[in-house]
Amino acid sequence: MDKTRNFKRVYVWELPVRIFHWLNVLALFVLIITGFLIANPPALLSSAEATNLHTFGIVRFIHFTAAYLFFFVMILRIYWAFVGNRFASWRAFWPFTKKNWNNFGHVMKIDILLMNEKVEDVTKISIGHNSVATLSYLIMFVLAIIQVITGFGLYADMSSWWLPKMFDWVVPFFGGDFLVRNIHHTVMWLFIFFSMVHVYLVFYHDWLEGRGEVSSIFGGYKFVADERLKHAQDEVEIKGDNEIVASK
Amino acid sequence: MATKSKVNDTYYESIVKQGYSRRDFMKFATYITAYMGLESTMVGQVAKSLETTHRLPVIWEHFQECTCCSESFIRSDHPIVSDIILDKISLDYTLTLMAASGHQAEAAKHATMEKYKGEYILCVEGSIPMGDDGNYCCIGGRSAKDILIEAAAGAKAIIAWGSCASNGCVQAASPNPTNATPIHKIIKNKPIIRVPGCPPIGEVMAGVIVHVVAFGRLPELDRLGRPKAFYAKRVHDSCYRRPYYDAGLFAQTFDDKNAKDGYCLYKLGCKGPMTYNSCGTIKWNNGVSYPIQSGHGCIGCSEENFWDNGPFYKKMAKVPGLHEEGLADDIGKVGAGILAGGLAVHAIAANISKRKELTSRIKRGRENEKNIDS
CATH class of the missing domain: 4.10.480.10 (Cytochrome-c3 hydrogenase, C-terminal domain)
Structure with missing residues (x-):
């Protein structure tokens, strides 16, 4: 029988990455719920005068507030792509490298099409994101920009602040609110699809590999086998017995 | 505003000749100023412009449309709008309201186009069918496209009345059999005011045209070419x-x-x-x-x-690019259901395909558990 591997804790996701992740989850969750409410509000059974109610106005207010949160954490993440560690860096997301596409093929074969390797090649295991994940986050980033543009575009007319006003070209660009709203609503569904697949794949990796995929986004640490670490001199730096971090 | 058009009366002269009093005229100036979204201090300026500006030659073309724009215009609030602004300015050419017909009418139009080249305002009601060489809409044996291009060549500015001329409206609805096309996609080298609506509000139409005739320039337009005063x-x-x-x-x-x-x-x-x-x-x-x-x-x-x-x-939100049935929520719900099913299948398949790895890991874990010093 195989010997149990020795795993080392590696600090992969820094605090700003984790903060980004969870604020983004919060914002998306709130945006989707309130977004559905705005698209198709439940009718209130109230005999109160309209003057004394502001229910739908509050739903919209929450949506707009969450939208600002979504926008600002996105900016934080972009900033961190330039100053964060190698696993958070924009370089990790850059898709146009041979290494990236090799890994992409590997992940597609092993994790998506569920084929088995005859002999496990530890060097193919990603310490940070794998290439399928980076590509999906890149696509989500583009979709997030589309949501920001269409959302603030629809909002711009109601605001007098310069930030949303910067988006007042959006509605004329698409020819009217109809198309902008339809894009905004349709792309929201893509976020739902992404979230489903994302959560599933995180559980999948955690279950099959036992490397702490799920807990890594809480504490920042992933577990990496010794054999893998031997091939990771350019990726991680051993600072002490219990401290392995991303190399510069 | 135009030197060659001095033969025409000023607007004020026309209004007085029509039997309106000075008081009626001032009322009209006040009301139209308010509609144009101008300050009350501008009333004097509007009145002055109408007094001193000579009647502007206007050619009003009708293409693929239902005439609801004209109907809306002549039902505009103040009688002076239809009596003077429409009646007088449209004397030059408008199929629906002019007395002349046939060759006479066409001759009158060509006379205006030559005499006031570069000065007249071209109003267009209706979209242009571009399919089959424009044969879907012919007037006097000529296609709408030909007529538009000819009339636009000498126009000072073009007003696209209504959704047909501005956006294509119902004729341009999918599948758009005649390839109905709005004006701004055909004429690129002239200032175009788009006044969409099916029909546009009569007062909006009056406001736009009074702005053009009274100030000699286009009202402030938004990025889609619509007057900001009415479409902001x-x-x-x-x-x-x-x-x-x-x-x-x-x-x-x-x-x-x-x-x-x-x-x-x-x-x-x-x-x-x-x-x-x-x-x-x-x-x-x-x-x-x-x-x-x-x-x-x-x-x-x-x-x-x-x-x-x-x-x-x-x-309901529609998925852009899909037809009537492409409602985002319906497609989304079905998509999410299929996706959830697919993920469940994947999860089962993963446990089967990777069972060796899993069982081996579980065994090793059990071994380790035994060796833990507690």
């Missing part, structure tokens, strides 16, 4: 039912109590939140009412592609 706000933003929307009080059907109480029609498919127009402020038929006030949701008639953007009586 959504119907929703000036709707008197807006407080019900903000409160979350909606009519569910057209005959429920909420509808009778005048609650917001958002859930009944009102397109007011997506439609830029001044129906909520100027209203229709001398300010009597507008669709929402009459209990019917806005259908978004002044917006591009309003025929193809989902049902009129349902609040």
